[in-house]
Amino acid sequence: MTTKLFGDPIPRVEDDRLLRGDGQYLDDLGNDALEVAMVRSPHAHARILDIDVDAALDVDGLIAIYTWDDLDGPLAEPLPLLIPHPTLTHPRMPYALAKDEVNHVGEAVAMVVATDRYVAEDAAGRISVTYDPLPPVVGIAAARAADDLVHADVPGNVAARMRQSNGDADGVIEAAPHRLSLDFDIERSASTPLEGRGVLARWDTESARLRIWSSTQTTTGVRAAIAARLELDLGQVDVIAPDVGGGFGVKIVHPWPEEVLVAMAARALGRPVKFTEDRREHFVSAAHERAQKHHVEVGFDDEGRILGLSVRFWHDNGAFIPYGLIVPIVTSTQLLGPYKPGAYTVEFESLYTNTVLVTPYRGAGRVHAAFVMERTIDAIAAELGLDRTAVRENNFIQPDEMPYDHGLLFQDGKPLRYDSGDFPASLEKLKKLVGWEEFTAFRDQARAEGRRVGIGLACYVEGTGVGPYEGGHVHIETSGKVKVATGLTSQGQGHKTVFAQIVADELGVPIDDVEVVTGDTRRFPYAVGTFASRAAVMSGSAIALAARRTRAKALRIAADALEASEDDLEIVDGVVRVRGAPDTQIALGTVAVLSNPLRYAFDEASKAATQFAVGDPSKPPVAEGDEPGLEGRDYYSPNQSTFANGMHAAVVETDPDTAEIRILRYCVVHDCGPMINPRIVEGQIHGGVGQGVGGALYERMAYDEYGQLLNASFMDFLMPYVTEVPESIEIDHLETPSPLNPLGIKGLGEAGIIPSSAVFAAAIEDAEGIPIRSMPISPSDLFALRREQETDGGD
Amino acid sequence: MAEPTHAIRLRVNGVAHDLDVPARRLLSDALRHDLGLTGTHVGCEHGVCGACTVLLDGEPARSCLTLAVSVDGQEITTVEGLAGTDGELGPVQQAFKDCHGLQCGFCTPGFLTTITAGLRDNPDPTRDDAREMVAGNLCRCTGYQNIVASVLRAAELSAQRDGGDAGGTP
Numbered sequence: 001m002t003t004k005l006f007g008d009p010i011p012r013v014e015d016d017r018l019l020r021g022d023g024q025y026l027d028d029l030g031n032d033a034l035e036v037a038m039v040r041s042p043h044a045h046a047r048i049l050d051i052d053v054d055a056a057l058d059v060d061g062l063i064a065i066y067t068w069d070d071l072d073g074p075l076a077e078p079l080p081l082l083i084p085h086p087t088l089t090h091p092r093m094p095y096a097l098a099k100d101e102v103n104h105v106g107e108a109v110a111m112v113v114a115t116d117r118y119v120a121e122d123a124a125g126r127i128s129v130t131y132d133p134l135p136p137v138v139g140i141a142a143a144r145a146a147d148d149l150v151h152a153d154v155p156g157n158v159a160a161r162m163r164q165s166n167g168d169a170d171g172v173i174e175a176a177p178h179r180l181s182l183d184f185d186i187e188r189s190a191s192t193p194l195e196g197r198g199v200l201a202r203w204d205t206e207s208a209r210l211r212i213w214s215s216t217q218t219t220t221g222v223r224a225a226i227a228a229r230l231e232l233d234l235g236q237v238d239v240i241a242p243d244v245g246g247g248f249g250v251k252i253v254h255p256w257p258e259e260v261l262v263a264m265a266a267r268a269l270g271r272p273v274k275f276t277e278d279r280r281e282h283f284v285s286a287a288h289e290r291a292q293k294h295h296v297e298v299g300f301d302d303e304g305r306i307l308g309l310s311v312r313f314w315h316d317n318g319a320f321i322p323y324g325l326i327v328p329i330v331t332s333t334q335l336l337g338p339y340k341p342g343a344y345t346v347e348f349e350s351l352y353t354n355t356v357l358v359t360p361y362r363g364a365g366r367v368h369a370a371f372v373m374e375r376t377i378d379a380i381a382a383e384l385g386l387d388r389t390a391v392r393e394n395n396f397i398q399p400d401e402m403p404y405d406h407g408l409l410f411q412d413g414k415p416l417r418y419d420s421g422d423f424p425a426s427l428e429k430l431k432k433l434v435g436w437e438e439f440t441a442f443r444d445q446a447r448a449e450g451r452r453v454g455i456g457l458a459c460y461v462e463g464t465g466v467g468p469y470e471g472g473h474v475h476i477e478t479s480g481k482v483k484v485a486t487g488l489t490s491q492g493q494g495h496k497t498v499f500a501q502i503v504a505d506e507l508g509v510p511i512d513d514v515e516v517v518t519g520d521t522r523r524f525p526y527a528v529g530t531f532a533s534r535a536a537v538m539s540g541s542a543i544a545l546a547a548r549r550t551r552a553k554a555l556r557i558a559a560d561a562l563e564a565s566e567d568d569l570e571i572v573d574g575v576v577r578v579r580g581a582p583d584t585q586i587a588l589g590t591v592a593v594l595s596n597p598l599r600y601a602f603d604e605a606s607k608a609a610t611q612f613a614v615g616d617p618s619k620p621p622v623a624e625g626d627e628p629g630l631e632g633r634d635y636y637s638p639n640q641s642t643f644a645n646g647m648h649a650a651v652v653e654t655d656p657d658t659a660e661i662r663i664l665r666y667c668v669v670h671d672c673g674p675m676i677n678p679r680i681v682e683g684q685i686h687g688g689v690g691q692g693v694g695g696a697l698y699e700r701m702a703y704d705e706y707g708q709l710l711n712a713s714f715m716d717f718l719m720p721y722v723t724e725v726p727e728s729i730e731i732d733h734l735e736t737p738s739p740l741n742p743l744g745i746k747g748l749g750e751a752g753i754i755p756s757s758a759v760f761a762a763a764i765e766d767a768e769g770i771p772i773r774s775m776p777i778s779p780s781d782l783f784a785l786r787r788e789q790e791t792d793g794g795d
Numbered sequence: 796m797a798e799p800t801h802a803i804r805l806r807v808n809g810v811a812h813d814l815d816v817p818a819r820r821l822l823s824d825a826l827r828h829d830l831g832l833t834g835t836h837v838g839c840e841h842g843v844c845g846a847c848t849v850l851l852d853g854e855p856a857r858s859c860l861t862l863a864v865s866v867d868g869q870e871i872t873t874v875e876g877l878a879g880t881d882g883e884l885g886p887v888q889q890a891f892k893d894c895h896g897l898q899c900g901f902c903t904p905g906f907l908t909t910i911t912a913g914l915r916d917n918p919d920p921t922r923d924d925a926r927e928m929v930a931g932n933l934c935r936c937t938g939y940q941n942i943v944a945s946v947l948r949a950a951e952l953s954a955q956r957d958g959g960d961a962g963g964t965p
Contacts, residue, residue, distance in 0.1 A: 011892050018900030019888040021834015021874035025901060028833035060797055116828075118819065194838040194846055194901040194935050245836070245901025246935050279839040492899025492936050683895045683941060690938025714843035714933065722939040723930050727922075729940055752938075 005501040005511055006743075009679035012497040013511075023243040026198035026215040026276065033200055033272035034063055036262060037120035039110035039127050040285060041102035044136035044354040044707020045150070048100055048129060051110060056126040061119035064269060065127065066111045066261065068097040074229045075264055079255065082221075083324030087162040090154045092352065094320045096229075096257040102131070103150060103319035104355050105707055106284025108257045113265050113273055136354040136707040140293050140314045143351035150319060150352035159321050160350040164332060166407035167343025169297075172308030176299025180379055185774040186368045186757060188291040188316070188701035189694070191361045192719060193491070195245020196277035197286055199259045201266035210267060212239045214259055217252040217489050218529030219519045225255035226263045234525075241519030247491035248691070249360040250287050252531045253322060283712035288701055289327060289361030291316040294372045304380045304391035306341040311372065315350045318357035325350055327358065329411045330365030330463075336406055336416075337373050338423040338459050338645060339395040344408075354707045360531060362691060363753040366462060371775060374458040374758035378765070388762070389431060392459060396423040399736075410641060411532075412466045418643045420736045420746070421461065426647050426669050429732050430457060434649040434667040443766075452656055453664065456762025457649040458755035464644050464672075464747020465537025465740075469637035471526050472543030474503060474550045476630040478605040480574050480589030482507060482514045484547075486539040487527020489519030493684065493749060495535055498676040499543050502743070506547035507554075508571030509588065526635075533644070533747025536676060541636035541741040549632030554591050557630070561586050561594055561612035586612065592630040597621035642738040644746035646670040648689075648755045650726075652763040659782040661697055661764060666726035671734040673746040681748055682731055688752015689729050694720045695753065696760040696776050803867040807832065808876030816863050823847045825863035826873060834874035834904050838933065845932035848905035849873050855909050874904035877911060886952035887911050887945070896945035898936035906932050910946055920950055 017023060053065050068076065078093035098109045110127055114120035135148040142148070143157040150157055173179055199214040210232060216222050216239075223239040226232070244251065258275040266273040277286070294313040300306050315328040332346040377395070381388040397404045399422040406416040431437065439455045446453045475483045484503050490496065500514040517523045518539075519530075528538075551571065558576035559566040562584055570579050577585035593609035601607050615621065622628055651665040668685055675681045698718035702710040711717045718724075737744030761772040770785050800815040807830060814829055826832045826849070838846035840859050847859040850872035877885040884892065887910045897903040906929060913928035914920070920928060925946035926939075934942060 012895065014900070015892045015897060016884070018897060018903060019874075019884060019891055019907070020878055021832070021904055023834070023900050025833075025836065027837070028827070031828055031831065118817070192935060194844060194899070194933065195836070243901075244899065245838075246899040248935070279841065492897075492901075494898070679895050683898060683937060686938035686940040687898060687936045688938070690940075691935065713841055714839045715841060719933055719935065720939075721930055721933060722926050722943065725939050727926075729938065 005504050006676055007674065008501065009677055010497065010501065012494045012680070013500055014494060014496050025195055025243045025245050026200060026213060029213055029242060030200040030272050030274045033274035034113050034115060034269065035117040035120050036258070036273060036275040037112045037117060037124040038108045039112065039124045039129065041098065041105055041107045041109055043102055043131050043133050044105050044138065045134040046102050046131035047134060048098060048102060048109065049132055050130040052128040055128065056112070056123040059119060059123040059126065061115035062112070062123045063115065064113040064265060065123070066097065066265070067109070068095055068099040071096060073231060075260060079257065079322060080225065081324065082322055083326060085160065085325045088160040088321070088325055090159050091321055092151050092154060093322055094257065096260050105709060106281065106356060108285065111261050113269065117276065138353055138355060138703050138705055138707045140291070140316050140351060143316065143353050144314060150354055154352060157352045158349050159317055159352055160325055162325065163347040164408050165345035169308040169310040169343040169345035172343045173297050173299030173310060176307045177301055178383060179299050180383060182296040182376060182379055183773060184294045184296065184372045184375055186290050186292050186371055187776060188288045189361065189699040190288040190701065191248035191250035192282065193246025193248055193250065196279065196282040197251065197256060197258065198276045199262045200272065200274040201263040202272045203267040203270060205270055208236060210237045210263060212237065212263060213242050214239060215244050215251060216241055216254060217247045217491065217531060218254055219489055219521050220487055220525065220527040221254045221529055222259055223521050226260055229255065229260045230263055230267065239521045241489040244489065244491040247530065248362040249289065249364060249531065251491065252529055253287055253359050279714060280712050283717065284356060284709055286356070287359040288318065288356050289358055289364070290368065290695070291358060292331065292368045296372060296376050298376055298380065300380050302384065303394045304384050304386050305394050306339065308343045309341040310345045311335060313348045315348055316353050316358060317350045318353060318355045320357045321350065322357065323359040326411050327360055327365040331369045333408050333410050333416050334366045334461065334463060335369035335373050337370060337461050338397055338421070339373070340397050355703055362688065362750050364750065366460060366750070366754045367695060367757055370458055370460040370755045371757040371761065374755065375761060375773065378762050388457065389427060389436060392427060393424060398424070410463055412641060414640045417640055418461060419740050420738050421643065421645045421671055422734060422736050423459070423645065426645065426671060426734050429734060430647045430649055430667060430669040433669060433730055433732050434665065450656065452654045452767040453651060454763045454765065454767025455649060455651050456759045456766055457647060458758035458762060459647045460754045461643050461645045462533060462747065462751055462754060463641040464533035465638065465642045466532040466534050467638055468528060469635050470528060470538035470542045471524060471633065471635040472539060472546035473524055473633045474543065474546045474631060476550060476554065476588050476592045478589050478592045478603055480513060480587055482509055484514060484516045484543060485523035486518055486543055487521070487524040488530045488535055488539050491530065493535060494677065494680045498536060498680060499540060501676055502540055502544050503547045506544055507551055509574040513574060533749040533751070537642060537741055537745055537747050538636055540676065540745060541743055542634055544742050545634035545636060546632045549634055550630060553595065553632060554588055554630055557591050557594050557614055558586050560614040595630040596628040636741065638740050640740070642740045642746045644672045644748065644751060646751050648759045650759045650763045652760065652767055654764060654767045654782065659779040659786065661779060661782065663693070663726045665730070667730045669732045669734060670751055671736055672748040672751065673737045673744050674735050675733065676745065684748050685731055685752040686729055688750065689756065690720055690725045692753040692756025693725050696757045697778070698724065698776060700776055801864050803864055805863065805866065805871055806869065807871045808873060818862065818864050820863045821859055822861040822863045822866060823858040826858060832873050832875050836901050836904055838902060843933065844902065845909065846902045846905040848908045848932065850908050850912055853912060855912050872908065874907050877907055886956055887914070887949040890945040890949035890952055894941045894945040894948050896937065896941045902932060902934045906942060910949060914950055914953055918950060918953060920946060922947065
């Protein structure tokens, strides 16, 4: 009997190759390609007066220099707005190369193509751009003040203003027995995958086809964008994501200027061209996230039940807004977490600043949302003198209220309707895991010893598996090997492993016979991309459905060949056999031969198939409604997202003298439904928690008033090393299945990072007795807060 | 004017390669683009992330901060040199597979070379030693939990295999 692989923590099929150094990341390809260096703006805001390339022209090895003046047709137009929204009244998009004006440090002004990157940088360094600096707008306060404008034709720097409500929150708050007014800030951080962006393009003159490799989270998106910009038929463009060295959101943006420019140059020059981003470029020319200021008004009863909640917030979208309003819309909806306030109003403004554009980074608006909501709950508990878990329990949506509709629209334009989850059960698990009830005694004892320790917890609900669709294709070859393709891309999540687990189970084949390809438009041209914790839910479901189709066809043909009833057949280790009479059998590879009425026998399977006769001789060899080949294709397109949830707790210790913050414990309870591969699930949680530590305690984009990013290197932008993350992450799972998809699964990828700022702020506040309303927090920040409190206390 | 070049010999994973390179050519670029050994990755180009770590005469070094001309004649081990001659994964590689010590795999070669040298010097590390051993390398995917576990597992595997040799050619 084939062992069921769904739920088995098997090692990953990806690893062997990557461990040998045989991975193929973008810059590992195209060793014959010309290389690109960009001339980027040193100013946050300036008019371009002149670009003088003369001094670069005698650099040995220079091939071409492009500025905006060299672009024509759609290439000269602003890059596309990917996700429009009715409230996005003033969308502004960059050009592939700046036209007349630059709006952030790092914006591409010219592209140099040369024999290698060294030479390209030599030439780029000799290009002289004359700028007339304009006043930069940096930070949310400056954007709101609007003394200066990022785009002269965008009044108030406001790209969008959006409001949603369910009930009369303001009226309810006014009448509530208790009220609080709170402000919460989150600073900028960024995905910073270890591999930056990169793109390689080959133009095949003989077949007039363009082949692109890009370190992207969406090959189908890149393909359509490049075809449109270069005025090629879609069928002339292939896009492949090779091994991708991490994404975390930033690589969903497309097309990057470099993607269209490199493609253009490859066609124009008739030679392969490659762009490999360096680390500084990634900081100043890719994308950031976070950066929001929030104001909360909340009214509640004696038990801390939230009667009315009104949130206003301001989102810094950077200089341009290619990804629309996804991040602030996610904040505005996911803020509600596992709770059901009596009435809710949320309103936000999305504001332009002269900084790098802001697009989703793992967590995507939810880190801010959880921070605001969980800190509000903690403030309510403090105000009423109630246990923080009790206030949460009093506000939870109950399991018997599922599906629960918040009466709002989610980021996909569909109702914000939770499908599953058991929040009280999750909280019980977390309290037990972290020892919530016993902590007071520990804290008191520590205090008696002169130590400061604190505990915090935070809950979240994450809309995952957002539509519109993904597809899967399963093909059983005559060798019995199973080739699987889906269009979305992988950046290290282990998709090939979990998809192979699903297919092996559905088909009854050994997992070693299953090979999965992702993100190659030649293999699967219809797809959306990898973001919003959607890959397992969307492509996993689609692949399961495609495998079921393939299985059904295999059983139909095998039943014919074996002169048995389909109902009596089973597939074990790649062989279809009659239950109870296992000698009556046929290998899937042989079934594949029979599925294709071909005249020629090429392999052993074909010869073996000659002993079987299938099909009705009175009908055509390929019967009406049938197709040759043993394969299945299907799509999964849900009506709404599926909502995963989780709760984290942290215990921290702060140094009474230095204000150093040390993590003593970190506990996670997570519900992503049934786990396909628990080992991979835990790895994803570990990674999210690690990034969350960075976002909460270390990482910030330090812009000065001139819009210069002062810490655009790994030396100064403090990404956690092993020394900064918890020594262990204790994990417990709750598996409430989703009713929405064939596998019952919910998304996972972003979960680990979402509650981090909230949970650390709560723990530090508990240790220090000082309200923590702004994250990240460094020892210096905490030290300053202590000073402030001492001064206030002295009044 | 063509850039002047220098004749050097790099001994990589036991094989000698004669190259003519400009003085400014980084060792990482020489390995990756002149020799086609693309297993060594470049994550930051300023010596902080450690993805480009190779062993120079057995000691970990940042190949992105090393000029190829400066290591003429030295013995270099890259990730491609960590598997056994029979193709079997080296103990550190196997440990990463066993413990899910990698996700996107981009930073992994630098961890593998660093740990290979670390276990040679300290074949029986404590958990604290294991953390210390990888404390100079950045990973954005794993949260390091399973990398630390991989170090300890690699020590076990090395002890099981021919008396503690952590693999590699140095």
